[in-house]
Amino acid sequence: MTKDAAPFLGSAKPTQRTIARATGLAVTTVSKALAGDERIAEQTRRKVRKAALELGYVPDRAAQRLRTGKTNVISLVLDPHSELLGFGASMIAGIAEVVRQTPYHLTIMQYQLGEDPVAPIDYIVRNRLADGLIFARTEPDDARVHFLRKARFPFITHGRTNFDDHAWYDYDNRDFADRAVRMLARQGATRIGLVPPSPAYTYHRFMMEGFDLAIAQEGLTGLLSPGFDLNDDADILHDKLRGWLLGDAPPDGLICPGEVSAMAAHAVLNDLGRDLPLVVKQTSSVFNYFRPRPMIIGEDIVQAGRQITTALIRLMAGETPRNLQILAPPYLP
């Protein structure tokens, strides 16, 4: 079992048959013994396991998969925007961390801008490429959720939808907005501007609810920036924000839940020489390096990845989806 040796070069790759011959047992017995079947004598099981180890046996995934129908694969389907900053990578880090302690493997698909988000999922389901699926940025009436519910395929989302009967993990954006407003109020701001997420996403609603309620409770004025699109490039982002902040009745405190738009807002404020208090939602660590440093409310995506994976594995094991709905609170660094 030396790391340096090229495995199985020259000598044939050991299979259960090899073990069977070595121990004088039947292949079936070997299979059962390796699976830990109670009906095989303890002594036999030990003998088989020892032989397997010595021979350097590793089960053939393809054969197992063909026979059992299980792929032992979890698939993460990324949207085209996931390479923006850390979201995708952090999510993957979290998933990979959990997955490596299980028999599961992680495969990644990413569809391109303008493509049908259902297509890769359809492809995975149709080709039986995975046992379970993860994806993010849900919409209220998400087409992917529609599809997977109908196909009865195990999945978990990052973000909620209008269906409340599937497994999901979500960041508590209502609480985020609430805290952000109060943070700014404490700084003396009275006209609080929010750069809202695209209304296409489900969490837009929660964000707005939290915002509106906190604004009302604190007796403040709430202002909304013009809408953004994830496809907007840096310049467009910059101009829109600039126009808004230069308008009449500008905010005296700013909330930016989107990491990219928050960076843009920070830059605009700098360019305009304004020093508004700014609250951002940080999913990576960039804002720790911005000056002046904004107020930061964190969302831990790596942790999200971990919890999502754990939940999905339980889902695939038969647990009911309704028990696998996780609302993650904001964390304050």
Add this chain to the structure above:
Amino acid sequence: MTKDAAPFLGSAKPTQRTIARATGLAVTTVSKALAGDERIAEQTRRKVRKAALELGYVPDRAAQRLRTGKTNVISLVLDPHSELLGFGASMIAGIAEVVRQTPYHLTIMQYQLGEDPVAPIDYIVRNRLADGLIFARTEPDDARVHFLRKARFPFITHGRTNFDDHAWYDYDNRDFADRAVRMLARQGATRIGLVPPSPAYTYHRFMMEGFDLAIAQEGLTGLLSPGFDLNDDADILHDKLRGWLLGDAPPDGLICPGEVSAMAAHAVLNDLGRDLPLVVKQTSSVFNYFRPRPMIIGEDIVQAGRQITTALIRLMAGETPRNLQILAPPYLP
């Protein structure tokens, strides 16, 4: 073929056997026809393909894999630092973009801090979990490269090693350093500071060569920051840089090839109220939002992912590694 229908619920999943029965041909013929075998009559091939489409046939990956020994999987092995900013996600985006137009799939492994980098690779090779491998951050005498050469397993690295006989993709850090020095010289800087990468990595050497040569040619003074470690957190980074910049004989121009240390340097300069010209190597888009905006020399990781994948596929097809060595020039946005 409607998107909405749950595939294969109730009715059995169509196999080549289903097609064979439907067309009155033998399974073997169907297999060959689907593979486009020239020895099957054109007419028959058409008939089979038509039937396959109508029945919604998709080949069973597990069976193909078991029979042929090919996994059709490319595996990306990430180190623990890849979730820092965009590297991992961008690389994945590039790989995914290419892979989706091929029969290959992408799986991800990420090992944890302090773990043996060879372990996941050993695991993949031993379990035949992939046909080809990608990994980054190479060292001159990289243990992973050692292992894979010996195992004769197809792989491509991001970054060079002391072995010149494997496929690699590398960013031209020598050229980067050269350009960076001259940019700063053009701004009037004469004492140029470099925050060098860890000497553990191969590219440290190229970076230093480019730096030293350009410094000499321009007749400038070259300065090096104290060493960094990717494990250093934001505070340590900050303190080290601060100490260096506050020392006697500080630089009057700064080069930061590491994105994280560049952000830290930017913050320190801000905190100290200094306005040194700063050149960074940008692999995401963050620095477009920093003020004052540093001078940016770009490294396109998504493009790297694309080229790496294309090269790996050609490698697996039998092309010789020496023809698959790509040196990517810096790009100036």
Add this chain to the structure above:
DNA sequence: ATCCAAGATTATAACGTTATAACTAAGTAA
């Protein structure tokens, strides 16, 4: 008419695993 080659299709077997049912030996109840 016979033979042969080329073209097209097919039968057979195998990849490595596991579910199912069948078998054997030993022990227990009648």
Add this chain to the structure above:
DNA sequence: TTACTTAGTTATAACGTTATAATCTTGGAT
């Protein structure tokens, strides 16, 4: 004794595909 259980092991078959070798046509050359 005989029947019956239980523990332990095994034979058989199958998952869906493809490589190999074998078979069957057909048409042309002799």
